[in-house]
Amino acid sequence: MRALLIPLALAGFCQTAQAGDISSAYTDLDWKKDCVTYAQAAEGDGDWASLACSGYRGYPVLIGCEDARESIYYGFPSDDMTAVWESFTAFNGSGPKVEWRIETNGEVAIPFAAIHRRSVSNPEDENKSIEVLVVAKVAQPEEHQGCTIGLVLATGNAQANDQARKLADDKAKTFTCGKDKREVIGDVPPFGRVDN
Numbered sequence: 001m002r003a004l005l006i007p008l009a010l011a012g013f014c015q016t017a018q019a020g021d022i023s024s025a026y027t028d029l030d031w032k033k034d035c036v037t038y039a040q041a042a043e044g045d046g047d048w049a050s051l052a053c054s055g056y057r058g059y060p061v062l063i064g065c066e067d068a069r070e071s072i073y074y075g076f077p078s079d080d081m082t083a084v085w086e087s088f089t090a091f092n093g094s095g096p097k098v099e100w101r102i103e104t105n106g107e108v109a110i111p112f113a114a115i116h117r118r119s120v121s122n123p124e125d126e127n128k129s130i131e132v133l134v135v136a137k138v139a140q141p142e143e144h145q146g147c148t149i150g151l152v153l154a155t156g157n158a159q160a161n162d163q164a165r166k167l168a169d170d171k172a173k174t175f176t177c178g179k180d181k182r183e184v185i186g187d188v189p190p191f192g193r194v195d196n
Contacts, residue, residue: 020103056100074114075139075146085194091121101168113168120189131155133164137172147177153186
């Protein structure tokens with residue numbers, strides 16, 4: 001009987017290991033310390049810039065800024081880093097911390113989603129911004145599929161962090177950028193994607 005229990009226990013362990021353990025890791029995002037500007041507007045050419053920032057264990061965070069709006073890409077881009085612009089239509093800015101959802105299998109830990117707080121200007125009260133958690137698929141080195149998969153209203157929502165993590169864990173790995181529809185939880189300000 002004892003000999004039978006060991007293979008059954010090992011089989012259960014292997015199934016758990018294959019699914020991977022999911023956890024969170026946090027990185028700072030400070031434009032002055034963690035980012036390098038690799039392109040920007042020439043004088044008289046508007047107000048835009050493109051930055052590459054350090055993320056989780058070599059995974060970059062790319063920020064496009066234009067007219068007080070930000071488009072953020074997490075992970076490894078394709079050769080054309082300007083192909084997609086995703087942002088709120090209102091003025092917005094990113095928070096100083098990025099939460100990475102990590103799947104760990106043995107010694108390998110892969111970030112598959114990022115959760116990042118954004119402050120969006122409020123048309124009804126310019127002194128109070130609207131806080132939104134942006135949930136994004138992280139682009140992998142071999143796949144280059146990165147995009148926003150969901151938006152969670154954080155202002156007045158005590159469950160926002162849990163909702164964003166559940167959304168990341170349930171959808172990020174299977175989400176097809178440019179095809180699947182992002183999920184929106186709460187009354188979130190307008191957000192758009194522009195494919196060039």
